[in-house]
Amino acid sequence: MMLELRDLDAGYGDLQVLWGVSLDVESGEIVSLLGSNGAGKTTLLRAISGLIRPFKGKISFKGEDITQLPSHKRVELGLSLVPEGRQLFPMMTVMENLEMGAYTPRAKERMSDSLEWVFTLFPVLKERKDQLAGTMSGGEQQMLAIARALMSRPELLALDEPSMGLAPKLVVEIFRTLQRMRDEGVTILLAEQNARAALEISEKAYIIETGRIVLQGPSKELIQMDEVRRAYLGI
Ligand code: ATP
DSSP states (O other), X not given: OOEXXXXXXXXXXXXXXXXXXXXXXXXXXXXXXXXOTTSSHHHHHHHHHTSSOOSEEEXXXXXXXXXTOOHHHHHHHTEEXXXXXXXXXXXXXXXXXXXXXXXXXXXXXXXXXXXXXXHHHOHHHHHTTTSBGGGXXXXXXXXXXXXXXXXXXXXXXXXXXXXXXXXXXXXXXXXXXXXXXXXXXXXXXXXXXXXXXXXHHOSEEEEEETTEEEEEEEHHXXXXXXXXXHHHSOO
């Protein structure tokens, strides 16, 4: 098992957002986390990546209890996040942003190999390597945010709404690349409001509503369910 959450409560100060969340991600899978605005997807990814500490519950990564580990230690173990809104360094070039992603000793050693890898996945970044990140299009910035996270050589990559604000054609392109990354050995946890696109590329999905997992199962089965079609696929 790559990632195991058990009975997680989390939130901000006195505000509890997540209630008893349990979730499993197996090695080699794409798992989607679906939910509408404010359901708690970002909060869950923050807890997983160590940006907030849960009130209660346990997070294990590759069998190790990481509940109390700081974020950078989780990155060293192979768990990286592509945050909501991309969080690039806009005044730095594409290349500099990528180099910033390879900040652990292990990642630094593999820098040139990693650059070659991300340029194969996202050829446009190679063409634009000297451009300032802030001047790139939304789609290019999303690709850069993913590529920067890959520079840390994660075994598990968690992505927070990578489709946000992108034209449907670009979403297809980025999601195809996620499948390719999965085929090349990166396990993926994908938080999305775009349920259709996420269900189409994932093996398994969890649906979160007001901080609780309300439905889970193989994506193929969820996509057929009336309640999912009505509430999340607009059918
Ligand atoms: P979105 O798609 O809008 O990002 P989400 O499913 O990711 O939605 P969260 O961002 O996790 O949802 O928000 C869940 C709840 O937590 C919301 O009620 C939100 O207002 C609250 N919340 C999020 N971040 C904070 C914060 N830093 N401080 C206080 N409350 C927060």
